[in-house]
Amino acid sequence: MNTRAVQTDSDHARSDRDALREKADRSELVERITRAIPDDGRVEVLEGLTLHRSSKPTEPLHSVSEPALCVMAQGAKLVHLGDNHHRYDPYHYLLVTSELPIAGEIVEASRDKPYLSMILSLDANLVSSVMVEAGHPAPSNASSVRALDVSPLDNDLLSAMVRLIRLIESPDEADVIGPLIKREIVFRLLQGEQGRRLRHMAVMNGSDHRIASVIQKLHDDFDQAMDVERLAEEVGMSTSSFYAHFKSVTDMTPLQFQKQLRLQEARRLMLTEDLNASTAGYRVGYNNDAQFNREYKRLFGRPPMRDVHRLRESADAAAF
Structure with missing residues (x-):
């Protein structure tokens, strides 16, 4: 049998498995956030992890951000910073690495399909620790890095967020496993498109x-x-x-x-x-x-x- 054909079949099978896993993770994320926060509002469900639900769009709401990872399960949102506008949705995550005066507006939400999101606070000491453990070098140049941006949400990061939110229903495990999953999430971010920005948050050289x-x-x-x-x-x-x-x-x-x-x-x-x-x-x-x-x-x-x-x-x- 042709070796290239075998490899192609294997790649297709892997791609199908990844697609099925992604679909299952997205569905589970919606289900668990809905269960954990049945009414509109914001609730800190684990240390450093806040869930947000809204059954209707909002006008721009102003606040001062903190370093955080924002992952959405359902809906869409616009974040305004200065003259720039950043849209994110279930297929994109928002990463904020500094305290910034921002405005955010939910642009997709309804009673049947409410806006659902997770906000994970990021600690510079944790980021630094994971950087050292993973062997990531500190940024070597002095170019400025934007303190807020949006990137595609990959399957590995999505899976880690799902495993973190599962701990809401396993409080006995949360204190032990939660910090490990948070370290994995930081590692995934460092490996991803916004890794350089996150390294700058920790080192700020x-x-x-x-x-x-x-x-x-x-x-x-x-x-x-x-x-x-x-x-x-x-x-x-x-x-x-x-x-x-x-x-x-x-x-x-x-x-x-x-x-x-x-x-x-x-x-x-x-x-x-x-x-x-x-x-x-x-x-x-x-x-x-x-x-x-x-x-x-x-x-x-x-x-x-x-x-x-x-x-x-x-x-x-x-x-x-």
Whole structure:
């Protein structure tokens, strides 16, 4: 028998098995998320693992992201970062490697087929540990790496996510097996299309390390006046180089980044501390009420108090 024909038949058989496994995993993921979270909302079902369900599309919902892997079982979502828009669905995963002001909107969801997703928090120490164990080298150049992106979800990563969510119904095993599966998930990510981005999250060398320090400074001092030339000088860059590297990582200029942090914090203050718009704006660094109201409406689509009133009537304020 022709050796090439035998090899071709074997490849076809393997491909068929992979397709069947993928179909079974996707079906199981939908079934288990539906069982674990029967109503709309977000629930942390295991340490670091949150499930999200929505039976209807949403408008853009704003938040500050954390490093995380987002895998969807059903539906579709758009995540807005600066001027860029990232769509993901059951065939693509979202990876976030820094704290970013983002907006997310569910674009495909219904009562019969609700939006269902898993959000796994990522820890830089865990990523570093898996990198060392797997022999992955640290990034060797200083080029900037975008802090949020979408990639195809392969069968091995999908299978690991299914095995992780199974632990919801096996709590006695979760403490022992859960960390092992999380390590596998990080390993799969390091092996995949976004592996370089994940390595940068753990190591943050070169220009990315300097941009990461600026991002942290902006988070800590978002209510203070920004001096871009001084920030660039502190990280050893020219102003033009600093602008270019910052935007390549965050999809925003430093001023846009700070503005979104300020406005999101003002929104939180009005919601949780019942502050009026003028006081909230002043607390986050605005000395001009008209400017605050104008920029708030431009970002959130409504004047401050109308927006807060609407949010109080809404049960779901999750961005991704």
